[in-house]
Amino acid sequence: MQRALLLDRNYMVLSLVSWKKAVKLMVKGKAEPVQGSSSVASVQGVDSKFNVPSILRLLVVIPWKAHMGRMRFTRKNVLVRDNHSCQYCGIGVGKGKSKNTSIDHVIPRSRGGKTDYANCVTCCKNCNNKKADKTLKEVGMILMSKPRKPTFMSLFKHYLKSPPDEWGDYIIGLKA
Numbered sequence: 001m002q003r004a005l006l007l008d009r010n011y012m013v014l015s016l017v018s019w020k021k022a023v024k025l026m027v028k029g030k031a032e033p034v035q036g037s038s039s040v041a042s043v044q045g046v047d048s049k050f051n052v053p054s055i056l057r058l059l060v061v062i063p064w065k066a067h068m069g070r071m072r073f074t075r076k077n078v079l080v081r082d083n084h085s086c087q088y089c090g091i092g093v094g095k096g097k098s099k100n101t102s103i104d105h106v107i108p109r110s111r112g113g114k115t116d117y118a119n120c121v122t123c124c125k126n127c128n129n130k131k132a133d134k135t136l137k138e139v140g141m142i143l144m145s146k147p148r149k150p151t152f153m154s155l156f157k158h159y160l161k162s163p164p165d166e167w168g169d170y171i172i173g174l175k176a
């Protein structure tokens, strides 16, 4: 069954929720259907039918941290941010666990480089071998772009599978 889009009080995208979670939130009075939203499912309650909206809005305030939690540092998120291309030579690297894909620490770990979005980039095996544990200056390599933390929306959009048109009102850049 299709999932529902959950917005916060200010109509900002929070996450996707299962229809069960959507029902729970509404029964507890923590969320309401967004006006004009179609229904993704209907659930038979004790004495009435309950329509699960495609878009619902949370009525309770949630901490900013909850938004940020979705952007935690993972290898997969680095690959998504870099569009699966080596940040040194631009070659497309395979998705998932492809043998040509690695994550490079721009400042090597052995020199105190951190494992975070600002210091890790997608890298092909060739470039990774060439760079090894040297700095960019030492090896004479240049980054195609400065690595930064991806935006919540760029990651969120990537993980969406065939979203309904009406979500385009809330997800920037979803509509063509």
Ligand SMILES: [Zn+2]
Pocket: 086, 087, 088, 089, 090, 091, 123, 124, 125, 126, 127, 128
């Ligand atoms: Zn490369």
